[in-house]
Amino acid sequence: MIYIRRLSKMKLINIKFICSVLFVFSFGLLQSQEIDPAYVDSLKSESRARFNVNNPKETFDLLATLEAYSIKNNYPKGLFMSYGDKGIFYLFMGSMDSARLNFEKALKIAEENNFEKSTAKVKSNLGVLEDQVGNINEAIKWYLASIKVSEQLNDSIQAGRTYGNLAQVYSRIGDIELKEFYIKKGIEILPENTRDKGILMVDLADLYRNKENYPGLLEAVKKAEAINTLVKSNKLSFLINRLFGQYYLKSEQYKTALDYFEKAHTQIEDQTYYYIIEMNHYLARCYLEEADIKNDE
Secondary structure, eight states, X not given: OOOOOOOTTSOOOOOOOOXXXXXXXXXXXXXXXXOOHHHHHHHHHHHHHTOOTTOOHHHHHHHHHHHHHHHHTXXXXXXXXXXXXHHHHHHHHTOHHHHHHHHHHHHHXXXXXXXXXXXXXXXXHHHHHHHHTTOHHHHHHHHHHHXXXXXXXXXXXXXXXXXXXXXXXXXXXXXXXXXXXXXXXXHHHSOTTOHHHHHHHHHHHHHHHHTTOHHXXXXXXXXXXXXXXXXXXXXXXXXXHHXXXXXXXXXXXXXXXXXXXXXXXXXXXXXXXXXXXXXXXXXXXXXXXXXXXXXXX
């Protein structure tokens, strides 16, 4: 099942979706011995590869086949995947009620069959959904429920990601103390060699920038840079160069700031329109400051 980290400020990726079949089968029976895992995986992967938000019919058809196959062969894992993916795709399409319904179906199957890691993921995805529609208390409830399961399983990556999502909820409601608390919880629990930890370190640096804690910003962004030597993420590299540029701009070291902003600008193709405007603004400001310095010499 696909895991959603966060929707805000992130580029939406191409993912897939699923056709609905009534949940009419009892999973108390033993699984059929006729299950072909390769066939199941092919239906799932092909449906994802073909997903198009404007024309999802092929994906619906493939996942309808997966769903029917899972019901026929009493295969709860396959049906869980179909409902879970359907929830995600409805979420990306903005059909929140349908997304919620399918996440709840997936959660029921996961809990009945002790799919513990899957339970944590669905609960986190329900948190994302409620966060997107502004149901803050529900979002917090689902995120905390997901974290509880993940920590019981010692799944530090899932727990760390969900701490990051929880931090964003508190960011949106202006509770900076809790935002910082949960960012640090995520950083503490995530392994060093993960992009997720680098993203949270960037989030912490950005929080320090907004609080005008520039020594904290510099320390956090250097740690993010060290992580990125391991994970080599273009997105993370862009965010790191952006923050270094902002730090040196604030320090009035315009040439150094310009160098970092120019590096970030070369990585702009994968970023949002907001970042394109922002980078152009910072570049223009650095050029002007450099010109003023030369004119004063």
